[in-house]
Amino acid sequence: DGGITQSPKYLFRKEGQNVTLSCEQNLNHDAMYWYRQDPGQGLRLIYYSQIVNDFQKGDIAEGYSVSREKKESFPLTVTSAQKNPTAFYLCASSSPLTSGGADEQFFGPGTRLTVL
């Protein structure tokens, strides 16, 4: 089955530690995204990548870093510079309408990060 996987589902880290969240997709999508969701709030875009080896900052990129070395993978690192990293992190991918897709985003199940 095609889809997006995120691991782990729950992650606990001590304050000051960097942590990397995994996101893998087998949908052959060009574009991938990372969002942060806080309780009672909508989604805020952290980083996105429209093609391998290229990515752009979203609205709240400070304290985060990403890489896009393979089409299937878009890992997110939450660094110690992120002041309030406890949140639910969602990865998504999409295929543009102009490439036969429909611009709809396919989401992974999310990773809940808790910093102690």
Place this chain on the structure above:
Amino acid sequence: AQSVTQLDSQVPVFEEAPVELRCNYSSSVSVYLFWYVQYPNQGLQLLLKYLSGSTLVKSINGFEAEFNKSQTSFHLRKPSVHISDTAEYFCAVIKTSYDKVIFGPGTSLSVIP
């Protein structure tokens, strides 16, 4: 700049009653419109979308939304809700392909038995 407004943050409704979740957007150009649903502790799933053509779009589980260009709205409706419809609903817009998706703040639908 584009923006999406969902005026109702929480909507409680009794089972089998109708519901409307409101979504308004601002954009000076044509957009594609989406509704996503999120169940607790899960990712978002596409509920329905409007790309072009008929302004009334329907999902397989009884939801429908109507694109109204003059009112810049894309309200979501269901004539009779079930307990299983309890979830967070997000409206989203995208200007063109390769553009960022703009999500609304979400509406929490609670279906009361």
